[in-house]
Amino acid sequence: MAEQGQADERLARSSLLQRFSTRPEFGAVWGALLVLVIFIIFAADNNMFGWRGVTNWMSVVAQLGIIAIAACLLMLAGEFDLSIGSMIAFSGMTMALLIHNGELPAWGAVAVTFPLAMSIGWLIGWLVIKTRLPSFIVTLAFLFILRGVTLVSARLLNGTTLIGYLENHKHEDPLVWIFGIDVFQGLYAWFAEIGWMDTLPNGKRAVEGLPMVIVWWIGLTIIASYVLQRTRYGNWIWASGGDPKAAMAVGVPVDRVKISLFVFSAFCSTLFAALQVFDFGSADAARGQLKELEAIAAAVIGGALLTGGYGTVLGSCLGALILGIVSQGFFYTGVDGDWYRVFIGGVLLLSVAFNTWIRKKATGGI
């Protein structure tokens, strides 16, 4: 018991910086700032931070950010999803085949594909729970199954593994605009009018608007962060990954939570696919390769623990920001793009070491 006159250390005031330094995303914030500073120094001359440049790398960040949120939430619950990349290819090809071969309207293809993919997500979660096999193994199996089904169905039904020229369906179908248009076009037009944005030789402005992928990413980040930090379901996610047995003992529906997160992962993968299909107007059986590992890497760089129960959505988004800026940034600096893989490996190791140190500091060495 604390002596009289001596303040309880739990009630001691700590500075904002001290409190922030114990957050899971602390390392990722500094990492993101460092990466930005480096590229501002070395790539600003090459328009990396002009309108076109920022739109370019932010689209890559947003794309990765969407699946990183799913990977992060699953990791918080102590699970993995290695089928993310294959699910991207599967969902994209399903949409394309339904439009191209099935002659469904684009909204119909979307309406069929999302429930189908989420059902597969449910099946993955159910298998993990019922068989008690590690999610690593179950989702690894689905990585192969989904990629194989995508290749076979594309070849069988279409004779090729790539279906293109789907963008017309987007323009004919207002409901699908949410996946493929650029928003705030009026605002961007005004920026061009007042000289804030350069125009092209043909008179068009440098950037038409804000790509929808960025809007989706920001929206998902806000919603997922709110759910995780401010709702009972969010507490259940932490508990499911932190100590599942203790969580079950106090009535947390751990199995249901984990299955729902696999469904959410499938949703994010399908969203990623839809954004690509209607932005680039095509689907390809080769899409999404290694995206599951990039998503996990983004979550880990953002401070999530592989063992579960520790990390934040904001951290995973910062991880995506770091990876996205670097992956495109190399193309603005003249450095060989293959160094990106070396960078991911190095940053992963540094992040895990740094985040482990931060966590020990935060939890008093536990």
Place this chain on the structure above:
Amino acid sequence: MNKAKLAAIVGLAAVLAAPAAFAEKYIVITHTAGTDPFWPVVQRAAEDAARDMGVEMEYRHPANGDLVEMARIVEAATAQNPAGIVVSLPDASVLGQSVRDAVAAGIPVVSINSGGDVARELGVLAHVGQPEYEAGLGAGQKHAAMGAKNILCLNHEAFNVALEQRCNGYRDGAKADSFEMIDVTSDPAEIKTRTSAALQKDSSIDAILAVGPHVCEAAIGALQDLGKEGVIDMGCFDLSPKVVNGIKEGWFNFAVDQQQYLQGYMPIVILKLHNAYGLTPGGDILSGPGFVTNDNVAIVEQFAGQTR
């Protein structure tokens, strides 16, 4: 002390950034994941041309061979506003808009290798490559003349329309009784085992076309294991030292040489002349097809894998 360090860092950054700021820069973007021995020849050619023309050249490709990633690289190149962009077009439905945007931004673009059929619609100055279907057609006709009746086409890039065109041309040129195209990936072990499986499944196959040099190199292993090298007619697309040796040994009847060195070299020359004098070729430049057989292999041999 800290100010001195900061000054040193800023100074170093300025020195490193300076060459990029002043040299006339061209960006070359191709579509594979860098595991195919075909592309280093293109890269070397572009480097040679850049040196000869007194310009700067950057070579880029997507990490996983994903065409959406490639489209993003084209967008990144456009944002840098270089003096010119060189791009391969394995599928215009994915890359078309990015190329159009580059052209709209006032950047001269030359396409290479694949996509010659759609290049002009996208607004490019010229295309340097071989007509893929016609090249495959020629290969098929060669095997038909050798009496091939049941043919197999080995494709290592399932997503690449140009390679499918080669196989389709091969099918039409051979006018065979049976035709199959299989996806063998770019992994040598996979190529060998999948080729072997196809040959064991159908023992009537009497001719094979591999649409990449590394595919030929690996597939010959399957033929050797089955004792069918020199028995089954085999043609290759593109050259490598092993393919050249295989032609000499009699394992391969021919190689379709698209002279990819031209695909790396000529676009830089075209762009330089266009920027300096407003000159533009009146049509596309056909880098191939040329056929390398036992008759002319000696001339080609010394440059295989370097400029051939």
